[in-house]
Amino acid sequence: MRNSAFNTATTAASRIPDKGALSQITSVLRRVLLALAHSARRALASSLLLPVAMMPLLLASPSRGEEAPVPDAAQLANARASIKGLGENLKHQLMAAIKEGGPIAAVSVCRTIAPAIAEQQSHAHGVKVGRTALKVRNPGNAPDAFERRVLEDFVRQIAEGADATKLEHAEIVSDGGGRVLRYMKAIPMAAQPCATCHGAELSPELKAEIARLYPDDQATGFKPGELRGAFSVTEKLN
Numbered sequence: 353m354r355n356s357a358f359n360t361a362t363t364a365a366s367r368i369p370d371k372g373a374l375s376q377i378t379s380v381l382r383r384v385l386l387a388l389a390h391s392a393r394r395a396l397a398s399s400l401l402l403p404v405a406m407m408p409l410l411l412a413s414p415s416r417g418e419e420a421p422v423p424d425a426a427q428l429a430n431a432r433a434s435i436k437g438l439g440e441n442l443k444h445q446l447m448a449a450i451k452e453g454g455p456i457a458a459v460s461v462c463r464t465i466a467p468a469i470a471e472q473q474s475h476a477h478g479v480k481v482g483r484t485a486l487k488v489r490n491p492g493n494a495p496d497a498f499e500r501r502v503l504e505d506f507v508r509q510i511a512e513g514a515d516a517t518k519l520e521h522a523e524i525v526s527d528g529g530g531r532v533l534r535y536m537k538a539i540p541m542a543a544q545p546c547a548t549c550h551g552a553e554l555s556p557e558l559k560a561e562i563a564r565l566y567p568d569d570q571a572t573g574f575k576p577g578e579l580r581g582a583f584s585v586t587e588k589l590n
């Protein structure tokens with residue numbers, strides 16, 4: 353096509369050019385130049401595009417190291433739902449128990465009812481719900497490495513002015529070849545009823561009862577607004 357256009361141009365030029373022939377030659381030449389420019393541009397573009405097209409592959413390669421993929425909307429919604437209202441529910445039950453039988457009797461609420469509700473929620477949502485903290489009362493609630501890192505991050509964010517009632521973190525981690533969704537939501541310390549059992553001054557009887565049940569208790573001396581702990585949700589994805 354390029355040749356025939358060229359031929360037309362030469363033949364036309366060998367004749368005495370009138371006005372119409374001249375404009376025909378110019379338009380043919382322009383088309384030839386455009387076609388040449390176009391193919392040159394295409395060649396240049398593809399040589400530039402190749403590395404660009406490969407970039408996602410390079411980014412996704414495992415050699416990039418630690419990644420922190422985030423769960424999709426449905427996974428996150430399920431994790432959130434599994435602990436929805438748990439804090440309020442516990443608080444409500446603790447208040448009622450303290451009112452009814454005093455703080456010593458209420459210890460059993462945090463001790464038995466909290467894990468029971470967590471168990472029930474776990475079944476309902478196909479996840480594992482627990483509570484953890486940097487300073488624990490029950491050593492069975494001690495954080496694993498992931499939880500510790502997130503709790504420390506919550507503490508840092510609260511120190512920087514974040515609203516503790518809104519702090520959450522979700523991440524998909526790999527665990528022994530499988531993928532696991534991890535979700536945590538901060539539990540802020542509140543004056544009431546939390547201070548009765550986690551504050552700076554516990555009544556001597558309550559102190560004795562807690563020491564009897566939890567000889568290694570670390571969970572006192574918290575001030576309202578501080579991070580008391582977190583709900584921690586784990587879901588095996590495959």
Ligand code: HEC
Binds near residue numbers: 458459462489490540
């Ligand atoms: C009547 C006493 C009592 C009150 C009031 C109370 N707790 Fe607890 N809390 C406990 C006991 C006992 C445990 C240990 C439970 C267990 O064995 O798992 C505990 C455990 C926890 C844990 C799990 C981590 C750990 O330390 O083992 C968190 C988080 C927690 N409490 C937060 C709160 C918050 C927030 C409030 C206020 C809404 C509160 N508690 C009020 C007695 C109390």
